[in-house]
Amino acid sequence: MxxxxxxxxxxxxxxxxxxxxxxxxxxxxxxxxxxxxxxxLPKGTEHFLADLHGESEAFQHVLKNASGNIKRKVGELFAGDIRDKEQRELCTLIYYPEQKIELIKAAESDLEDWYHITIHRLVAVCRDVSSKYTRSKVRKSLPPDFSYIIEELLHERTDDTDKAAYVTVIVDTIISTGRADDFIIALCHVIQRLAIDQLHILGDIFDRGPGAHIILDTMRHYHSWDIQWGNHDILWMGAAAGNDACICNVLRLSLRYANLATLEEGYGINLVPLATFAMETYGDDPCKEFKPKLLKGSHLDEKTMRLTALMHKAITVIQFKTEATIFKRRTEWAMQDRCLLEAIDYAHATCTIGDTAYPMTSCLFPTIVSGPDCQPTFELTPEETQLMEKLHHSFQVSEKLHKHVKMLLSHGCMYNISNHNLLFHASCPLNADGSLKSVALYHGEHYSGMELMTRLGMLIRSAFNSDTEPELRQYAIDYFLYLWCGKDSPLFDKSKMATFERYFLTDCETYKEEKGYYFQLRDSEEVCDRILDAFGVAGPNRHIINGHVPVHASKGENPIKANGKLMVIDGGFSEAYHSETGIAGYTLVYHSRGFQLVQHEPFTSASDAIRKGTDIKSTTQLVELSTHRMHVADTDxxxxxxxxxxxxxxxxxxxxxxxxxxxx
Known part of the structure; x- marks a missing residue:
């Protein structure tokens, strides 16, 4: 045989x-x-974004312009043929066709001529971006109403004299039947769709900005994407799973930036009970440390600022109490030293950390110290317990939040390996010598590297599975808090989260959060190779791609590390980081000719882009140019x-x- x-x-x-x-x-x-x-066929274009932090308008613009990929193609196609201004106008039309057409119709004197010129130009762009795909794949991307017409135009050329009249009649008929607007809109959306083959989001859709729910609504309809969960995503997933400490952290961060749109408008979380409790309990407290940080363009009247500060302090104190309960239940995490409410000398307004007593900015804790004997109690009061039950219920019954969490679960995990690139949000825990650190999980079982990331992905999912054994499910729900702020969490990897210190201690030295060895050693090519080997990433041109930590470009920090082996693309979308980084961060494009790192300046607004033709000002840097044009054969x-x-x-x-x- x-x-x-x-x-x-x-x-x-x-x-x-x-x-x-x-x-x-x-x-x-x-x-x-x-x-x-x-x-x-040529390799499809991959688009890498990270740390969106609720900035839905900037995210949608970068998605529409493919980090400048469409602008680059328009420039290559029409260089020397049309002016720069006309190129900008064409790009803006592709990004925002519905709105731009209305402006054109109000200003253009010869609309029919504009239709003819524009349709031919859009067909040329569409033909270019579709050249990487089979006809079958392009056909599936076309809108049903215009599928046949677009396909005909893509594959017939006006320089073919035998077909020129045929093409002209198609365009004439589109215009004469009053379908030109709809056709142009459809064609622009096809270009956007085909400009990017795969979108990779390296975590942190949530917090700070007002539109995380809008971003996830956008992703519901996006053709092909994946996400490597970030620490802020995990926090919201933990809140949805029923972890009360995560719920408190979500609320605290939203109040800190006076950003309640995602909670209230996006997910229908009822904050009236918290507001009522805060006014009744902290009405006599100045709450100076809890005044919200207003970002550019935000405005709150004095009354709203005051109420926000009261709510901010109320939920922060409850957060420290609920965290302490979990830290004491999970002694194996060795985080009992973070139960700092119990380290306060309430009579002298100091907090002892290690051997040092630090003065506090305020020592007003009506739900901890009350009565003539001033004996502290660290359990939730009956009123706090009732409030948390209401908040917990509100998160549990939010249908939209749970739909979005299901999307994160179905499209994401802790890491991804794509075309010789290892993607994860923040860190791979390391020892001081650069070796992979072994981290204990459920029942003290230790894992490192790829196995650690894989096991964490399974543990996270077990929190949402009804068939999970009850003890394991409770551990998984608790573990969301460790992933958020635990020392050996791949999503945190710092000595501590100094939230308490920043609110209540005057000594700035206590605010320092020492980064783990991964962040200290990731500029070493040898360490990066060791990690890539451990994850089984092969090939001569392999990379680690991270987000999480903003790149301080204004201070000369380089996002390309370890001799090109590692790239940090924290998008810096969040306005809260702009003064710190000096830019709006980075995105990455990986097309058939290599990697392009795109450095962005802050986005103004979509309305500016539509009216003035302004785009995000970006600087493109070639990270790695392939010696040959890569084909599908060279990919996963x-x-x-x-x-x-x-x-x-x-x-x-x-x-x-x-x-x-x-x-x-």
């Missing part, structure tokens, strides 16, 4: 199933031809297609030697 025959007998069940899809020699052969052809998809071709060749052998009968 031949080797092929032995293999066939072992795989016979699979081949019988495969024959249902390819029932004849002709069908299997045609598919092999198709797949071999796809291998030789290429590996998949080659495996499919091997299976189909095996099916052909089975057909021709009688192991499987054709279904003619």
């Amino acid at each position: 031949t080797k092929e025959s032995v293999t066939l007998r072992r795989d016979m069940h699979y081949l019988q199933l495969l024959s249902n899809s390819f029932p004849t020699v002709a069908a299997a052969s045609t598919e092999i031809i198709n797949l071999e052809a796809i291998l030789n 998809k290429g590996d998949e297609l080659r495996a499919q071709i091997d299976d189909l060749r095996q099916l052909l052998y089975a057909y021709r030697h009688g192991f499987v009968k054709e279904k003619k």
Whole structure:
């Protein structure tokens, strides 16, 4: 018996199933031809974004312009043919077709001529961005109303004299039937869709900005994306899972930036009970340390500022109490030293950390110290307990929040390996010598590197699965807090989260959060290679891509580290970071010719982009240029297609030697 025959007998069940899809020699052969052809198409463009932090308007603009990829293509296509201003106008039309058309119609004297010129230009751009894909894939991206027409225009050229009249009549008829606006809008959306093949989000959709829910609504309809969860995503996922400490942290961060839109408008979280409790309990407290940080363009009247500060302090105190409860329940985390409410000398207004007593900015804690004996109590008061029950219920019944969490679970995990690139949000815990650190999880089992990340992904999912054993599920729900602020969490990796110190202690030295060894050693090429090896990432041009930590470009920090092995692309979308970084961060584009790192300046507004034709001012830096134009064959998809071709060749052998009968 031949080797092929032995293999066939072992795989016979699979081949019988495969024959249902390819029932004849002709069908299997045609598919092999198709797949071999796809291998030789140019590699699709990947788009990497990180740390969106609720800045939905800036995110949507970067998504529309593909981090300048569309602008680059327009420039290449029309260089020397149309002026820079016309190129900008065309780009703006592609980004915001509905709004831009209305402005054009109000200002353009010869609208029919504009329609003719614009449709031809858009078809040229669409033809260019679709050149990386099969006709079948492009066809699936086309809107049903105009699918046939767009396909005809994409594959007929006006420089073919025999077809010029045919193309002209198609465009004339689109205009004469009053469908030009709809056709242009449809064509612009197709260009946006085809400009990017795969979107990678390296975490932190939530917090600070007002539109995390809008970002996730946008992603519901995006064609192909994945996410590597960030610490702020995990915090909201923990809140949805029922972790009260995560709920408190979510509320505290929202109040800190006076950003309640995501909570109230996005997810319908009822904050009236918190406001009522805060006014009744902290009405006599100045709450100076809890005055919200207003970002540019934000304004609150004095009464709202005052109420926000009261709510901010109320939920912060409850947060420290609920965190302490979990830290004491999970002694293996060794985080009892973070129960700092118990380290306060309430009579002298000091807090002892280590051997040092630090003066406090305020020592007004009506839910901890009350009565003539001033004996502190660290349990939730009956009023706080009742409030947390209401808040907990509000998070549990938020249908939209749970839909969005399901999206994060279905599209995401702790890490991803894509085309020789290792993606994760923040850190891979390391020891001082750069070796992988072993971290204890459930029942004290230790894991490091890829296995740690994989186990954490499984643990997170177990918090949402109804068939999870109750003890494990409770541990998983608790563990969201450790992922948020635990020393060995891959999403935090610092000595402590100094939230208490920043609110209540006067000594700024106590605010320092010492970064873990990953952040200290990630500029070492040897360390990066060790991590890549541990995750099984092969190839000569392999990289680690992170977000999480803003790059201080204004201070000369380089986002490219370890001799090009690691790239940090914290998008800096959040306005809260702009004064710190000097820019609005980085995004990354990986197309068939290599990597381009795009440095952005702060986004003004979509209305400015539409009216004035302004784009995000960006500087593009070539990180790595390929020696040859990469094809699908050079990617992970290429590996998949080659495996499919091997299976189909095996099916052909089975057909021709009688192991499987054709279904003619």
